[in-house]
Amino acid sequence: MRVSKRARWALVIVAAAALVLAAAAAARTSSSSAKKPIVIGWAFDNKGPMQPFDTPALAAAQLEVAKVNKKGVDGRKIVIKTCKTQGDDPTTSKTCADKLISQGANVIFTTCDVDLASPVVQESLKHHLLTIAPCIGTDQMGPKRFGKAGKLAYSFGNVAQDEGSAMAQLAWNKGWKTADLATDTVIVYFKAVVTAFKARFKQLGGKINYETSYQDPALQQGSTNFHNAASGIEQHPAKVIVTVTSGSYGAQLPFITDLRTAGVNTPILNSWAGDGTYWLPTSGPKVTNYWYVTYANAFGHDPSAAVNKLAKTLRAANPFNAATGGFVTGPAAIDGLVTAIKRANGSLLGSKLAAVMEKFHKVPTLSGNVSFSKKLHSVFGREYRVVEINNNKPIAKGTITAKVVPNSPDA
DSSP: OOOOHHHHHHHHHHHHHHHHHHHHHHHHHHHHHHSOOEEEEEEEOSSSTTHHHHHHHHHHHHHHHHHHTTTOBTTBOEEEEEEEOOSSOHHHHHHHHHHHHHTTOSEEEOOSSHHHHHHHHHHHHHTTOEEEESSOOSTTTTHHHHGGGGGGEEESSBOHHHHHHHHHHHHHHTTOOEEEEEEEOSSHHHHHHHHHHHHHHHHHTOEEEEEEEEOOTTTSTTOOTHHHHHHHHHTSOOSEEEEEOOTTSSSHHHHHHHHHHTTOOOOEEEOGGGOOSTTSOSSSSOOOSEEEEESSOTTSOOSOHHHHHHHHHHHHHOGGGGSSGGGGHHHHHHHHHHHHHHHTTTOOOHHHHHHHHTTOOSEEETTEEEOOOSSOOSBOSOOEEEEEEETTEEEEEEEEOOSOOOOOTTO
C-alpha cells in the first residue's frame, strides 16, 4: 500500500514531537538528579547528660531519612552530617556548629536541652539557618530565649507547659488530689515542667502540700541536698510526689531510694526525662510505683504499630537506641522538616521554612500530630504515653493528653 506524501510528512512530525518530549523528560530527570542534597548538620551529645536522648533520636532519624530518600524531597536527597558536642562544654559545641556550617549545612539540628544547645543554636542563627532540636522541652527554643533571631528556632519536643499539664491531668484522673513537689533545678526544662504541673493541678482543684528543690550532682558536683528534699517530703505526705529529673543525672535513683527506705510508698510521677529502664538498680530494692509520661512506649507496647516496629529495629541494632520513647522525636523532626520544605516550594531559606513551621497545625509525624504557634515553637497537643515501673518492669498504662495549657510564665 502506497503512503501519500502528506501522510509521510505527518509521520515525520509525530516522530519529531516524540523525540522532543523524550529529550525534555530526560532533561528534567537529569536536572532533578543533579540537584544538590539537603544537608542536615546534626550536633549531638555523645557522652554527656543528653546522650540517652540525643543518640536514639539521631539513630531513628537516620532510618527515617533512608525511607524519605527512596522518593526524595523535591528531587533531592537528604544527607545528615554529624559532629559531637561531647557533653556540656560550650567551646566544643560552638566548634561543632562551625564545622557543620562550613560543610554546607542547610539546616542545623541540636541537642535536647536548651542550655546545653545554646552555643550551637546561636552559631546557626547567626547564619540565618533553620535550627531544630528533636526534643528540647521548653518554650525557650524560640524568640523567648534567642530574641528576634529565635524566629528560626524550633523543637519537636513537647513544650513544658503542655507536659506539666498532662501530668496534672493524669494525677487528677488517678484521684491523686494532693501533691508534693520536688524541683531539680539543674536545667530549665526540669523546673519548667514542675511549674506547669503546679499551675494546672491547682486549676483542677488539686492542693500542693509541700514544695522543695535540690541541685542534681551531675551538674552541681558534690550536691547531696536531694536527701534533704526526700526528708522534707516524708514529713508532708501527699497522694503523689512530683519530681522532674533524669536517670542520666545523679539524683533520681537515690531520691527514690531515700523515700522508699523511709517507708514512703506514694506514687512518684515524672516527665519524659524519667523515661526508660537504663537507670534502674541492678541490685538491692527494685523501683516500684514510679510513673512517667513520654513520647512513645519504648518497650513494645505502644498504641502505634509503626512505633513498635521502629523500636524493635533500633533495639536490634543497639539496645541503647530504644532506651527511652524519645527516639520518635528524631523521625518526627525529619517528617516536619520535609513537610516544611514541600510547603515552602522547595526553599531551604531559614526564614521561609520558619514561616511555614509557625503555621503547623496537627501536622502528622511518627510521634503524632505536631502543632506550633507564634508564641510556642515547641510542640503542644500531642498525646502522651503513660508508663508505670513496678518491680523494675515497665507497664503500659494508657495515654493522656493535656486538655488545657495553663498560662504559667515561669515555665
